[in-house]
Amino acid sequence: MPTSKRAWLYVVRNKKRTTLLFLLLVVLMAISQLGLALHAASGEAVKNLRSSIGGYITIQTAVDSEQNTDEVLLQQLSTLDNVSKYNGVDPYYMYTEGLELIPGSYRGTGMVGEFVPKFVACTDSSLHERFVGASFLLAEGRHITEDDLHKAMVSQELAQRNGLSLGDTIHASVVEGVAGWQPEQYGTEVGFEIVGIYQIARNEPSDPTTPESELQENMIFTDISTAKELYALKFPDRPAESFVYSLGIFLFLDDPALMEQTATDLQAQPYADWDNYVISQNDTRYQSAAAPIQKAETLSLVLLLVILVLSIGILALILLMWTRERMTEVGILISLGISQKAITRQIILENYIIGLPAFAVSLLVSLALSGTIGKLIGGMLQDIQLASYISPMHAAFVLIGAAIVISIAVLLASISIMQKKPKDILTDLSS
Incomplete structure (x- = not known):
């Protein structure tokens, strides 16, 4: 058988x-x-x-350093392997007559500070650490991009207080008493079209001594092109390449798991004397x-x-x-x-x-x-x-x-x- x-x-x-x-x-x-x-x-x-979550490396100027996180450095860093996106951030202050800010320490004084918010210029506002960390969330409209000019994104609180909506315009100007400006720039005016409104998901503590400009509800995100335009007015003799991202340059990675290697490769580049910079890594969201x-x-x-x-x-x-x-x-x-x-x-x-x-x-x-x-x-x-x-x-x-x-x-x-x-x-x- x-x-x-x-x-x-x-x-x-x-x-x-x-x-x-x-x-x-x-x-x-x-x-x-x-x-x-x-x-x-x-x-x-x-x-x-790895490809969707915001692991990033931050490059900031060290204390007492003479080197800057400028436009030249940003363009060089953006070409590194494993870098998919980048964001340069620079704040500035302007007077916003007619815009009622969330009250701070200047409330009722009639002083300039009562009407001065912090404008935060970004290459891409969606890559700002507030949005990456989900403490701010886009509620209406869209984010600020590198191609924008004279665009802004405001908080829900500020929009509701002033009856603002998408498409409305915020008017800002330079007046005496606003930090960072010289007398010859007084009278400079800019109109910002509101293209986005954000929601504050995590409130941070404040006290009566906090000025209006430092309250998160009064933070206004704007495009980087406007900041560069104002920089040219402030320093007409300086080239555009010297524009400084004073809050730092943020490099977003294709693969956050390779963050350590990318940071090592970055510091091997001859772009700058890296001892004059503070380089930090943030992959908390990815790891969690x-x-x-x-x-x-x-x-x-x-x-x-x-x-x-x-x-x-x-x-x-x-x-x-x-x-x-x-x-x-x-x-x-x-x-x-x-x-x-x-x-x-x-x-x-x-x-x-x-x-x-x-x-x-x-x-x-x-x-x-x-x-x-x-x-x-x-x-x-x-x-x-x-x-x-x-x-x-x-x-x-x-x-x-x-x-x-x-x-x-x-x-x-x-x-x-x-x-x-x-x-x-x-x-x-x-x-």
Whole structure:
């Protein structure tokens, strides 16, 4: 009788053993499928997180340094590897007649400070640390961009207090008593069109001694082009390249995980004497968001390894017990002239016959449970369609892996047979 027929007859006739092995293989292969899918989903989530979350390096001038974070330095730094975006920030102050600010220490005095907010010029306001850190959120309109001119973004509180909306204009001017200006600039006027309104998500403490210009509700974001225009009025003899980003230059990275390496590469560049700068790294949001996903990725990998070890151990133990119980059958087959190797192949084939339908069922079970697993994990993985990561490649990997595990388990279980000579087996049966 052919080996395949003997294997099939054994599977059909031993229903209890077949059912037990079938269920065991379904569970092990389903867990393997889900583990592989979770590992792939976690890796993809971390990859997406690296490109979407705002890890950045800040370059600021050190105290008493004669070097500046100027336009020349910004353009050089923007060409570094792993730098995807950049933001230069520079504040200035102007008088806003007719604009009622949120009251501060100048309230009711009639002094200039009662009508002077802080204007914060940005290359890109969405990359300002207030927005990156989510203490400010865009509520209406859009952010300030590098291509804007005479545009502004104000807080909801300031807009509501003055009845302002998108498209309205804020008028600012230079008058005596405003910091940072010389008499020859008095009378300079700028009109800012409101293109965005932001919401303050996290309030910061203030006290009666805080001036209007330092209250976060009175912060007005403007485009960098206007700041450069005003800089040219202040210093007509200086070239545009000398424009200084006095609050620093912020470099946003393609991959925050490479922040340390990028900072090292930056300081190896000959652009400046880096001892005159303070270079700081900020990847807090990335680390806090990535930590649970990386944990899931690690756990899924450990899960797969544990499953592999347990699979071999459990199958080997079960098959060892079953093989020893089949010693009479083995002795009869040997007496019929069937070799020990052929008998081992038969046992392997029996398990393959059970394993193939078990694999198909495990695939269905994995797909059915994928949504539940995603919800149990929660966090950023909760919204990921885990079923989409149960790919044909992973299915093939599990199938091939199961075949290898079964073969190893059967070979381990068959050692007791292979080590014995045929006559010893027959002697044991006759005794």
